[in-house]
Amino acid sequence: MPEIPVNLKDCTWPDLPAHYDSALHQAVQFILATVPDVCGILVSGTILRGNPSPSSDLDIYVIHQQPWRQRLQRWFNGVPAEIFINPVKKVYEYFTAERGHARPITSHMLHTGFIILALDDNLAELRKQAAVELTRTPDPTPQQLTITRYLAATRYEDATDIAQTKPETADMVLGQAVYAMLHYAFLKANCYIPRDKDLLMALAGLDAQLAHKITAFYRSSTFEERFALAQEIADSTIETRGFFAWESEPEDVDR
Numbered sequence: 320m321p322e323i324p325v326n327l328k329d330c331t332w333p334d335l336p337a338h339y340d341s342a343l344h345q346a347v348q349f350i351l352a353t354v355p356d357v358c359g360i361l362v363s364g365t366i367l368r369g370n371p372s373p374s375s376d377l378d379i380y381v382i383h384q385q386p387w388r389q390r391l392q393r394w395f396n397g398v399p400a401e402i403f404i405n406p407v408k409k410v411y412e413y414f415t416a417e418r419g420h421a422r423p424i425t426s427h428m429l430h431t432g433f434i435i436l437a438l439d440d441n442l443a444e445l446r447k448q449a450a451v452e453l454t455r456t457p458d459p460t461p462q463q464l465t466i467t468r469y470l471a472a473t474r475y476e477d478a479t480d481i482a483q484t485k486p487e488t489a490d491m492v493l494g495q496a497v498y499a500m501l502h503y504a505f506l507k508a509n510c511y512i513p514r515d516k517d518l519l520m521a522l523a524g525l526d527a528q529l530a531h532k533i534t535a536f537y538r539s540s541t542f543e544e545r546f547a548l549a550q551e552i553a554d555s556t557i558e559t560r561g562f563f564a565w566e567s568e569p570e571d572v573d574r
Contacts, residue, residue: 327351330360333433339366339377342398346379347435349393354404356384359442363432366398376401378428382410382441407441414452421457421505421512425449456509465565467506468557471499475553476561482546490542493549497536500556504529507556529555 327344335343347360359382365371376399388409391402405413413425429449434442459467474496482489504526505512513521523530532555536548553560 330435332435333362333367335366338396339398342396342400343377345395346377346393346400346402349395350379350381350402354381354383357436358382358384358438359434360436361429361432361434361442363428367433368431374399378432379403380428380432381405382407382445407445410445411448414448418452418455418457421459421510423452423511424514426452457506457511458509459506462568464503464506466567467499467503468559469563469565471496471503471557472553472559472561472563474499475549478546478549479561486542490545493545497533497549497552500552501533504556
């Protein structure tokens with residue numbers, strides 16, 4: 320079993336502005352002092368990539384040799400940090416699960432991150448697999464596509480049902496419907512669903528006309544305008560405006 324380094328000199332550091340650099344050093348020192356059997360530490364996120372927002376945090380991935388996982392939220396030098404602690408086996412499970420959900424969050428974090436500490440080859444191997452995962456497609460099953468489409472359609476139908484009697488609630492549900500339609504557009508194209516911050520920009524590269532409609536939806540100032548645009552978006556994505564006939568695959572419930 321590798322030994323935990325006795326000080327921060329055993330680590331390699333990215334080039335960050337002083338404020339963030341100090342925060343990262345404090346975070347790693349905290350990790351080494353509190354997490355048992357650490358064998359790898361990686362930092363990722365917009366701070367590392369050089370384009371942080373005012374509320375951006377340090378995303379820190381920790382690999383250890385204990386059979387448990389944990390998420391920690393902490394402040395270091397005034398900078399928020401999200402710390403994800405996992406054994407190696409669990410990370411490989413994330414790769415599979417996130418591909419199934421078309422949201423490769425772990426793969427993106429590891430692939431774009433910077434290795435601060437590596438006491439064995441596990442973190443390097445995980446990064447290799449992360450790169451492979453990002454070259455793949457989500458390959459949703461016909462049932463996954465149908466369920467996603469149906470949920471978007473029923474939300475739109477619910478908004479339609481109460482548009483006259485509960486316009487404020489209808490507006491809220493309509494926003495949920497359009498968001499679901501947006502996700503469906505990526506799944507239908509067999510593309511991973513980007514994180515919300517990148518969703519509209521990625522959509523412009525996938526379908527510029529649809530991106531224009533959705534941008535107009537979020538910018539419109541009246542419910543009537545949003546409702547009309549949502550109808551166009553529904554026709555362009557899920558190609559229905561409510562309930563439709565479908566059936567799920569039989570599932571064995573005795574296991």
